[in-house]
Amino acid sequence: EKVRVRHRPRLLSDNGPAYLSKELKQFLKRKDIDHIRGAPYHPQTQGKIERWHRSMKNIVQLQNYYSPSQLAEAIDDFVEYYNNQRYHESLDNMTPASIYYGKEKEVRSEREKIKRETMTLRRQQNLVLVGV
Template structure:
């Protein structure tokens, strides 16, 4: 990981973190919290979901935790193994339907 410094008042450089903060604020504002512990719990759940469960497009639809623990390549390889036979099967089904329509 490498830290990148942007110019002051230049938000384009910090787009991902700005998006993250906007998403968190939008989710947190959906409810009313009557105790600081409630807010802390909701923010913790949000962070957990973002890091452990949500697939990120910029990470090849992997979770950050998959990348961090080095499981990314294994998961992508397994997806390829599933994808190729599925595509072949769909192509055969499509061609059979075309033949039946004639």
């Protein structure tokens, strides 16, 4: 599917050694990606990813895993759910996939259709209840 990019891609990271390498800097430059580093000792800068990690841990830690492959499968399932099924308040109750693939209008239109149909059905049921 075609993806709309609304802004220049950027990488937000902490100041860990993996993010300070010359190789990463060159790679990001080749790909035309901006690199933004958070303030040292300030994990709140990475609030969204920190929240994602917390959500994942809350779900994944509910089970016992007897092999690394079972854990990997549980994480994969969570990522699938988080990106394609879970509605996010910060995304106007859309899934990340809906936003990424530019389907906001289509989703909103479908929601409005369902809302109209539901309201019509409720009106009809209420009229039956009052005997009209």
